[in-house]
Every structure is written in structure tokens, then in C-alpha cells.
Amino acid sequence: MSSETLAGRFELGPERWVAPLGPVSEGKQHVGPGRRRVAIQRLTAPLKDRDAFLEALIDVQGKASRAAIPGVQRLLDVVEEGEDTFLVWDWVDGPTLREWVEAHHEKGSPAPYGFLLAIAKDLLFTLHALHGKGRPLAHGGIGARAVxxxxxxxxxxxxxxxxxxxEQTGETGAWxxxxxxxxxxxxxxxxxxxxVFGAGLTLYAVLAGASDFSVMPDELKERLEAGRPVDLALIREDVPPVILRTIERALASDLRERFETAAAMARSCELLLRSLPESTDAPALAKEIERTLPRNAPPPAPPKTRASERSGSRSAPPSPPAGAGSKPKGLKQESTDQINLEELGTLQIDDDAPE
Incomplete structure (x- = not known):
């Protein structure tokens, strides 16, 4: 299949996934006699002032690039072709956090919380490095599809x-x-x-059995965004309480009770990882990714909201995790880790509890 050429130096290949700003295709950049893979995104979001947005995005990305912080996807170029605008990003060879979680769910098991903590630790150290650059460079949209x-x-x-x-351009569209x-x-x-709050939301959602915060029931999302989560210990008896308390601290509505910095939360995750028997370092995570989502597997289709995600149920319920006890009243016995999220929303919650 022939590919479209952009600005004489990029080859636009097949669409691979859909992101908030628009669909993303696998592409190639001509670099001297060779080529390298890049992610090319067609900008389709209904922006009020596209030029101002692009100027602001290039400015913020430039500050991150000059800081040379590893672990941040770089914006390489912006290409105008007729009526279309394309954002050219670094190619990241691997799945999103959401895809990795979903792959475990499809196999009838929860995403391993040890690896989840290891991912959070590295992510938080990257965010802390961004936060420490003069005027803090905050992400603002951390989630399972943004990692x-x-x-x-x-x-x-x-x-x-x-x-x-x-934020800089005052975009407030419903999209x-x-x-x-x-x-x-x-x-x-x-x-x-x-x-820090976004990292806590992501960890909470995955441990609660969702692939992403966005697919949780509205009532639970509202409670979480208000800093009043349902106690995860009710549904994850296999996860050490100290891990659950760490996540709850990240979700505190009072900034004095939340982790002061991303590095502080990262160090807490680091200490927790030392208590786990299995290795969760980079080589171990690399093997875990390849085992769960082999490189030669067909690329995932652009994500769609499925009925099973909206209800929180799954076609094949997972086996109980090692060490898990009886399930609390209000949860289906056959749903151990991938819980029925709507049912979780009916659990008795003390609305008068101090915030």
C-alpha cells in the first residue's frame, strides 16, 4: 500500500490509534539516507484558535526538550498540508498502560500491582524532573492512555x-x-x-478493575475527583494495605495531606517495591510487556468504549488472586479483581466522613 508524503520528508502510514487531538498513524521520517519511525497525528480537535494552540504547544515542548528529560515523548515537527495540520511525535515502541491492563483482563487476571507500582515510580520521577524546571512544567492529563x-x-x-x-489559549470546549x-x-x-493526583487516579482505577479512570461509573469518578475515594481494601484484599494507603494519600483533597511532590510519592513507591519478592526493574518489565503483548502480535484496533467497560463486567471472570479472602457484601462472588464497577458504586459509603 502506498503512503502519503508530507513536506517531502515524512511518510504517512496506516492509522494505529485514536487520541484526543486526533488519529495517530505510524510514519517514517527521512533522515539522511535512512528512515526512522515516527508517530504522525492529524490534528482534528475542534480548537477555537489552532495557531495559538500550536504556538503554545511548541513553546512548552521546547522547554521540555531543552531540559533533556528522558521519558517524555517529544514533538518533532508540525506540518501543514493544505487544510490539514499534522503533529510529528517520537515513536514509542510499546503499548499504552491501558492496553497492557486490558491484555491482562482479557486473560482473566488483574494487572500485577508490583509492575504497576514500578511504572508509577518511574513516571513520577519523570514528572518531578519536569516540575523542577523554573516555572513548573506540569502535564495535567496523566492517565492510562497518556502513558x-x-x-x-x-x-x-x-x-x-x-x-x-x-490552558494558555483559553480552550474550554466540551470535547x-x-x-x-x-x-x-x-x-x-x-x-x-x-x-500527583492524576497518578493516584490512574493507580486507583487499575487496582479497582478498570482499564482507565475514564471508564468508571460517573458517581465514582465524581467521588474520586472530589478526593473521596471508596476504600479499595473492600475489593482488593490481596493488595498490601500500605500500598492502598499510598494511593489514597495521592488522592487527598487537602494539599497538606497529599504527597508534597511527585518525587515524594515516587520514593514511597520505591520503598514499597523493595518489600516485594519479585523483580520489577526495567529488564523484568520489558519481559512482562513482551509476555503480555508480544511484539509480533497484530496492532490493537483504535480504542472504542465497549458495553463491558461501561458496566465493569467481563466476558470471562478472573480467578481469585492468591491470598484473597471472601468478598465483601455487595460485590459479585465471581468478580474478584475486575469488579463490577456499577455494583461498587452501590456500596454503603459514609457521606458524613471527614474530608
Missing amino acids: RLDRSGFPVVTRFGVCAAL ITERHVRVEAPEGGLAPPVD
Whole structure:
């Protein structure tokens, strides 16, 4: 199949996935006599001022690039072709965090919480490095679809600069909420504590059995965004309580109770990982990714919201995890880790509990 050429130096290949700003295709960049893989995104989001957004995005990305922080997907170029605008990004060779979680769910098991903590640790150290650059560079949209797992065993932050550009240009379209571009922390705004909160939301959602925060029931999402999560110990008896308390601290509505910095939360994850018997370093994560999503497997179709995700149920319920006890009243006995999220929303919650 022939590919479209952009600006004489990029080859636009097949569409691989859909992201909030528009569909992303696998492409190639001509570099001297050779070529390298890149991700080429057609900008289709209904922006009020596309030129101002692009200028702001390039500015924020430039600051991150000059800081030379590893683990951040770089914006390489912006190409105008007729009526279309294309964003050219680094190619990250690996699945999104959401795809990795879904692959475990399809096999009837939860995503291993040890590897989840290891991913969070590296992600948080990357965010802390961004936060420490003069005027803090906050992401603002951390989630399971905004993190990719490179096959070398390192997580990569994608979409960096998008939320900052939206804020700087005053974009307020409904699509921003509908496409879950931005994390809505209790304090609002775009600042480093919002990224800590976003990391907590992501960890909570995955441990609760969802592939992403965006697919959880609205009532639960509202409670989480208000900093009042349902106690995960009710449904994950296999996860050490200290891990659950770490996640709850990241979700605190009071900034004095939340982790002060992303590095503080990363160090907590690091200490927790030392207590686990299995290795979760980069080589181990690389093997885990290849085992769960082999490189030669067909690329995933662009994500769609499935009825099973909306209800939280799965076609094949997973086996109980080792060490799990009886399930609390209100949860289906056959649903151990991939819980019925609508049913979780009916659990008795003390609305008068202190915040």
C-alpha cells in the first residue's frame, strides 16, 4: 500500500490509534539516507484558535526538550498540508498502560500491582524532573492512555504540553471533558500537585478493575475527583494495605495531606517495591510487556468504549488472586479483581466522613 508524503520528508502510514487531538498513524521520517519511525497525528480537535494552540504547544515542548528529560515523548515537527495540520511525535515502541491492563483482563487476571507500582515510580520521577524546571512544567492529563510502556522497560509520558497549551489559549470546549484530556483535581488548575493526583487516579482505577479512570461509573469518578475515594481494601484484599494507603494519600483533597511532590510519592513507591519478592526493574518489565503483548502480535484496533467497560463486567471472570479472602457484601462472588464497577458504586459509603 502506498503512503502519503508530507513536506517531502515524512511518510504517512496506516492509522494505529485514536487520541484526543486526533488519529495517530505510524510514519517514517527521512533522515539522511535512512528512515526512522515516527508517530504522525492529524490534528482534528475542534480548537477555537489552532495557531495559538500550536504556538503554545511548541513553546512548552521546547522547554521540555531543552531540559533533556528522558521519558517524555517529544514533538518533532508540525506540518501543514493544505487544510490539514499534522503533529510529528517520537515513536514509542510499546503499548499504552491501558492496553497492557486490558491484555491482562482479557486473560482473566488483574494487572500485577508490583509492575504497576514500578511504572508509577518511574513516571513520577519523570514528572518531578519536569516540575523542577523554573516555572513548573506540569502535564495535567496523566492517565492510562497518556502513558506508554516502551519495550525496553521504561514508561514514557505522552501528550506533554497539551493541557498547558489548552490552558494558555483559553480552550474550554466540551470535547476536552468528553475526551478526558485533563485531570480534574479538587483544587483545579494546572500545577505539579495535579500530576500527583492524576497518578493516584490512574493507580486507583487499575487496582479497582478498570482499564482507565475514564471508564468508571460517573458517581465514582465524581467521588474520586472530589478526593473521596471508596476504600479499595473492600475489593482488593490481596493488595498490601500500605500500598492502598499510598494511593489514597495521592488522592487527598487537602494539599497538606497529599504527597508534597511527585518525587515524594515516587520514593514511597520505591520503598514499597523493595518489600516485594519479585523483580520489577526495567529488564523484568520489558519481559512482562513482551509476555503480555508480544511484539509480533497484530496492532490493537483504535480504542472504542465497549458495553463491558461501561458496566465493569467481563466476558470471562478472573480467578481469585492468591491470598484473597471472601468478598465483601455487595460485590459479585465471581468478580474478584475486575469488579463490577456499577455494583461498587452501590456500596454503603459514609457521606458524613471527614474530608
